[in-house]
Amino acid sequence: MTVGLFIPCYVDQFYPNAGIATLQLLEKLGVDVVYPKKQTCCGQPMANSGFSHLTGGCDELFTEIFADFEYVVVPSGSCALHIKDHLHSKKQPGESKALRAKVYELVEFLTDVLKVENLEANFPYKVGLHQSCHGLRGLHLSQMTELVAPPFSKPGKLLSMVSGLELVELDRQDECCGFGGTFCVAEEAVSAKMGKDRVADHIKHGAEYITGADLSCLMHMEGILRRQKSNVKVVHIAEILNGI
Amino acid sequence: MRDHAALSEEFNKDEARVDWHDETLWFIRQKRDRAVHSIPEWEWLRETGSQIKNNVLSNLSAYLEQFEANALRNGVQVHWAADAKEHNEIVLSIMKRHQADRMVKSKSMLTEECHLNDFLAKNGIEVIDSDLGERIVQLAEEPPSHIVLPCIHKKKEEIGDLFHEHLGTAAGEADPQVLTEAARQHLRDTFLTRKVALTGVNFAVAETGEFVVCTNEGNADMGAHLSDVHIACMGIEKIIPERKHLSVFLRLLTRSATGQPITTYSSHFMKPREGQEMHIVLVDNGRSRQLGRADFRNSLKCIRCGSCMNTCPVYRRSGGHSYHTTIAGPIGAILAPNLDMKDHADLPFASTLCGSCSNVCPVKIDIHDQLYKWRQVLVKEGHVNSAKAAGMKAMAYTFANPSVFEVAGKSGRWFMKNFPALVSNKFNPWYKEREMPEPPKESFREWYSKNRKKA
Numbered sequence: 254m255t256v257g258l259f260i261p262c263y264v265d266q267f268y269p270n271a272g273i274a275t276l277q278l279l280e281k282l283g284v285d286v287v288y289p290k291k292q293t294c295c296g297q298p299m300a301n302s303g304f305s306h307l308t309g310g311c312d313e314l315f316t317e318i319f320a321d322f323e324y325v326v327v328p329s330g331s332c333a334l335h336i337k338d339h340l341h342s343k344k345q346p347g348e349s350k351a352l353r354a355k356v357y358e359l360v361e362f363l364t365d366v367l368k369v370e371n372l373e374a375n376f377p378y379k380v381g382l383h384q385s386c387h388g389l390r391g392l393h394l395s396q397m398t399e400l401v402a403p404p405f406s407k408p409g410k411l412l413s414m415v416s417g418l419e420l421v422e423l424d425r426q427d428e429c430c431g432f433g434g435t436f437c438v439a440e441e442a443v444s445a446k447m448g449k450d451r452v453a454d455h456i457k458h459g460a461e462y463i464t465g466a467d468l469s470c471l472m473h474m475e476g477i478l479r480r481q482k483s484n485v486k487v488v489h490i491a492e493i494l495n496g497i
Numbered sequence: 498m499r500d501h502a503a504l505s506e507e508f509n510k511d512e513a514r515v516d517w518h519d520e521t522l523w524f525i526r527q528k529r530d531r532a533v534h535s536i537p538e539w540e541w542l543r544e545t546g547s548q549i550k551n552n553v554l555s556n557l558s559a560y561l562e563q564f565e566a567n568a569l570r571n572g573v574q575v576h577w578a579a580d581a582k583e584h585n586e587i588v589l590s591i592m593k594r595h596q597a598d599r600m601v602k603s604k605s606m607l608t609e610e611c612h613l614n615d616f617l618a619k620n621g622i623e624v625i626d627s628d629l630g631e632r633i634v635q636l637a638e639e640p641p642s643h644i645v646l647p648c649i650h651k652k653k654e655e656i657g658d659l660f661h662e663h664l665g666t667a668a669g670e671a672d673p674q675v676l677t678e679a680a681r682q683h684l685r686d687t688f689l690t691r692k693v694a695l696t697g698v699n700f701a702v703a704e705t706g707e708f709v710v711c712t713n714e715g716n717a718d719m720g721a722h723l724s725d726v727h728i729a730c731m732g733i734e735k736i737i738p739e740r741k742h743l744s745v746f747l748r749l750l751t752r753s754a755t756g757q758p759i760t761t762y763s764s765h766f767m768k769p770r771e772g773q774e775m776h777i778v779l780v781d782n783g784r785s786r787q788l789g790r791a792d793f794r795n796s797l798k799c800i801r802c803g804s805c806m807n808t809c810p811v812y813r814r815s816g817g818h819s820y821h822t823t824i825a826g827p828i829g830a831i832l833a834p835n836l837d838m839k840d841h842a843d844l845p846f847a848s849t850l851c852g853s854c855s856n857v858c859p860v861k862i863d864i865h866d867q868l869y870k871w872r873q874v875l876v877k878e879g880h881v882n883s884a885k886a887a888g889m890k891a892m893a894y895t896f897a898n899p900s901v902f903e904v905a906g907k908s909g910r911w912f913m914k915n916f917p918a919l920v921s922n923k924f925n926p927w928y929k930e931r932e933m934p935e936p937p938k939e940s941f942r943e944w945y946s947k948n949r950k951k952a
Contacts (some may be wrong), residue, residue, distance in 0.1 A: 262896070265941040272941035276949075288945050294896040301850065301882060303872030316924045321676040390852035397809065398530065399856035401539040425523070429810045433849030434615020439846060441926035442506040446515060446814050447849075448931070476931030 255285045257322035259315075259356075261332045261468075262294040268468050270491035275328040275359055280497040282367055286326075295327075297335035301434045303381055305339065315497035316342040316349040324366065325356045328491050330388025330466045338391070350436070355407065358392055360466050362473035364407045369414070377417030381460030382408060383451070384427040385467035398427050408466055408490055415493055421458040428454075432473035448477045456485055462471045463487045498821065500843040505815035519813040520884040521649060526757025526807045529857065536748075546745050547861040548800035552726060552789060553736055560703040560736045567706025568777055576778045581611035581659035584780045587619055588613060588695065588728060591776055594683070597622070597693045603710070603717035605697030606626040606644050606801060607780060609732050612821045625687045627716040636663045643818025644824055646755045650816050656867065670692060673741050696766075697798070698731035701777075701892055702748055704739045707767040709748060718764050729766065730778045734783075734797040739928040748794040749859035753802040764944065787835045793869045796831045798860040803855035805864055812845055824898035827854035836874065842880035845871035903942070 260272040279286045295315065296308035298493040299308060315336065319325045336356045342349035362368045388394040395406035412418055431437070431447025438444075452474050455463050463478075463485060465471055471487040478485050499507075533539045554558060561661065565575045578584035584607075588886045600617065602624050604607065614624045614635075626635045630647035634640065636659045641647030648656070657671035666679045696717045701708040708729055710717045711917055737746065743763075750756045767777035788794050806812045806826030817825035822833040822841060830844035845868045854864040875881060895902050927933065938949075 256528075260941050262902075269937050269941040269944050273944060276945075288942075288949070289947070290942055293902045293944060296893075296896065301869065301872070302885070302889060303846075303876035304886075304893070305873050307889055307893035308876070310893060314897060314899065335593065347541050386849065386851035386853075390856060393565055397765055397856055399853060401534055401537065403878070420923075427853075429849050429853070430852035431810065431849060433851075436846070436849050438926040440502045440505060440811070441813050441929055442502070442509040443811050443847075444849075444941040445808050445930035446509055446512070447881065450814075472934050473931065476927070479932035480930060 254283075255323055256286060257319045257325040258286050258288045259292055259295070259319065259325055259327045259332070259482035260288065261327065261329045263472070264329065268489065271328055271468055271491055274489065274495040275326070278491055279326065280494070281373075282363075282369065284367070285293045287322070290433050291318055295332040295335050296339070297332060300335065300403075300433060306374050307341050308339070309343070312340055312342050312349065313344055313496065315340060316345050316352060319346040319355075320345060320352055322355065324362065325352070326359055326361040327356060327465070328358075328489065329395060329468060330392050331469055334387040347459050350360045356389055358388060358407050358466060359395065360388070360411060361392060362395055362412060362495070363366075369411065371407075372411070372414040372494055372496075374415045374494055375417050376462075376493045376496075377416045378461040379419045379459050379460065380412065380493070381421050381423060381455035382406075382412065383406075383430060383463055383465035383467075383470055385465050385470045386427075386429050388466045389427055391441060394425070405418045411490070413462070415496075418493070420461040421455070421460050423454050424460060425451075425454055430470045430474055434469075437473060445477070446475075448473050452477050452481075452483075452485070456483065458483060462493075464490050464493055466490050501821070501847040502843065504819035504821065505811075506845075507882045508816045508819055509814070509888055515814050518650065519815060522807045524553075525646075525755060526804075526857075527806055527835045529753060529755075530755040532752040532758065534754075536577070536797070537897070541859050542745055542749055543859055546749050546800075546859055547798065549742050549745060550860050552738065552920070554797055557733065557736065557788065558657050558856060559659070559841055560738055563703040563768075564701055564706055564736055565779075569706075571706045573706065573768065573775045573777055576776060578778055578780045578782070580782045581780075582695075582780055584611045584730065584782065585613050589617065589621045591728055592617070592622055592693060592699070595692060597691075597726070598624075599623045599691050600693045600695055601625050601627050601687050601691040601720040601724070603697065603712060603720055604631055605695065605730055606641075606813070606824060607732050608695065609641060610782065611730075611780070613730075625684075625691070627684050627720055628713075628714075629677065629714060630809055632680060632684070633659060636660075640818070640823065642825060643803055643806055644801050645769040647840065649715075650818065663804050684908065688719045688723050691720065692724060693728065694724035695728045695730065696721055697778075698729050698735050699750070700737050700743060701731055701735050702738075702743070705767065707740070707746075707765050708735075710744060710766065711747070711762065713755075713757075713761045714766075716760045717850065718762055719764040721764075721766065722770075724773070726774045726776070727766070727769065728776045728778065730780060733779050733781055734799075740752070750800055750802050753804040753857065753859040754877045783836050787832070790835070792874075793835065793867055795862050796828065796835075796864075797830050798862050798866060799832075800860060802859055804857040804859065809848075810851065811849065815847070820847070824850050827864045827868065828862070831864060831871060834871050838875060838878055839878055842875045844919065845875060847868075857949050893906060901903065
């Protein structure tokens with residue numbers, strides 16, 4: 254199985270360790286991973302700001318690079334959802350449509366395609382799981398508290414395979430952290446307040462690490478934790494599952 | 498006019514108050530959760546409600562005409578208003594015909610939308626809102642901050658001060674029991690002395706020509722039954738085809754709104770009692786235009802439960818008034834641009850697109866998807882500032898050209914300057930309460946080049 258690895262632009266730039274962990278984890282699980290170096294961005298920052306008409310370049314590039322892969326794996330729920338919902342190529346419409354269905358966020362790729370049942374990882378800490386909204390309500394990585402439906406959690410299932418790891422309960426298990434793309438600067442006051450409240454919930458329940466499948470949310474919460482000089486750290490779920 | 502971001506910043510200056518507001522509304526969201534989780538068929542009810550509303554929106558004119566014919570047969574006078582102005586004039590003309598200069602009004606967000614109170618006041622008519630929350634904001638000379646809980650932004654001590662000033666309660670009295678009793682006595686006099694009562698409408702049944710008004714206080718009933726003239730005002734989307742459909746909507750409405758199984762009073766009005774006049778005013782005010790917008794027509798399914806506000810993490814931390822429109826919160830943010838795109842261009846951006854609103858919506862309106870779609874429309878129509886547009890173009894160019902991106906993005910230098918602060922005019926708003934991420938020694942792609950041979 255050959256998988257194309259898409260490392261979102263800001264992960265490439267700021268959180269290479271999450272990318273490295275994703276790559277190593279997939280390799281350990283027997284997957285042949287290719288990282289095409291021409292990749293840039295999924296286009297979501299423009300689209301969510303109302304500029305989806307400017308994402309043509311990103312869409313063409315993404316389609317050109319990834320159309321031939323059996324699967325494309327992205328360690329970000331938000332970017333994966335954007336591609337699944339919005340990717341369209343004028344030059345290769347058929348390919349881009351097919352590609353949408355081949356794109357997987359890392360966690361769902363592990364649970365749904367590779368059907369991982371055990372992992373060799375140890376993380377002896379109390380961990381709070383942040384359910385990023387696009388992964389949660391867009392990709393259904395976990396059950397949503399608003400719905401009357403049976404509970405499940407794909408990231409929770411994977412984390413339960415890690416020895417020593419203790420997941421903490423939260424008061425609000427799937428409230429948004431307030432990052433929201435350009436919302437984080439355009440609506441600075443509310444965004445920062447949402448982030449502070451989210452972080453406080455994790456701290457209150459004794460989390461030593463906050464993890465999740467989306468680094469954008471984690472970057473936002475990390476910014477708040479560091480400003481507060483907190484000892485609590487953020488870590489992408491791939492790094493825990495890979496056994497750092 | 499200050500936009501949502503500016504008004505929210507103001508609201509957030511008092512953090513303890515934000516916490517109180519957030520927790521108060523979260524408590525209602527939790528009540529809603531308990532109420533809906535107690536009935537296994539909840540998701541089926543939502544789907545059914547949504548489908549009934551699909552039928553209504555696809556056959557709206559036919560159902561409206563059927564409703565009108567049945568209402569006329571019941572002896573009700575039916576009026577059609579194309580917009581807020583016509584609506585207000587119709588109400589005024591009824592008042593004048595009866596030489597009435599005072600009105601008691603139960604909750605009606607439509608009349609808020611039409612700014613009826615102001616209009617009537619200018620024409621010498623005194624309006625007293627009989628819903629307790631509405632009466633409180635009326636005394637405070639404020640608009641409601643929430644469609645179901647109009648004074649949810651007010652603490653009981655502030656209400657005590659208002660009542661002391663207007664209703665003569667003791668200074669410093671903040672016991673809800675005492676304050677409610679004072680309001681009851683004050684309103685009882687109002688009910689007994691007003692010839693004209695105006696109510697809103699929650700559901701209008703095409704099959705029978707009746708309409709249903711849902712309240713917890715019974716104030717609509719008190720006003721309507723004691724009046725000589727009952728005027729009911731409704732948006733044209735309030736129609737449902739058959740009476741039996743109430744068995745779906747009445748279960749959905751209050752569980753979603755407050756976590757109650759049903760409102761205390763669900764009153765059916767069908768025909769005037771002997772000697773009474775009953776009027777129904779059917780108001781369009783932009784609804785036909787919204788019906789014609791394929792991406793946004795579903796917003797007309799809204800039954801005004803307010804659950805999207807209670808669950809919205811932004812609403813809870815910015816308050817209803819930050820939306821500077823009659824209907825606040827996520828649903829307001831997709832309804833308001835239809836009325837005036839320029840004035841409300843900020844509202845679809847007052848969201849993280851977290852999607853919780855769509856999940857609690859009892860009629861399954863795709864609220865967060867519509868927020869996304871409104872953003873595209875507003876940009877295309879030129880309602881965002883040019884600096885933001887220029888920044889977006891530069892970003893799109895960089896991302897579309899891998900060689901430019903690689904040079905620009907080495908070790909996060911370009912990002913430090915352009916992301917996520919790229920679209921803001923203010924000096925790095927990110928940094929105000931957050932540290933910037935620390936750029937690592939090498940990017941992933943640099944590491945990959947060194948450590949992996951292929952690609």
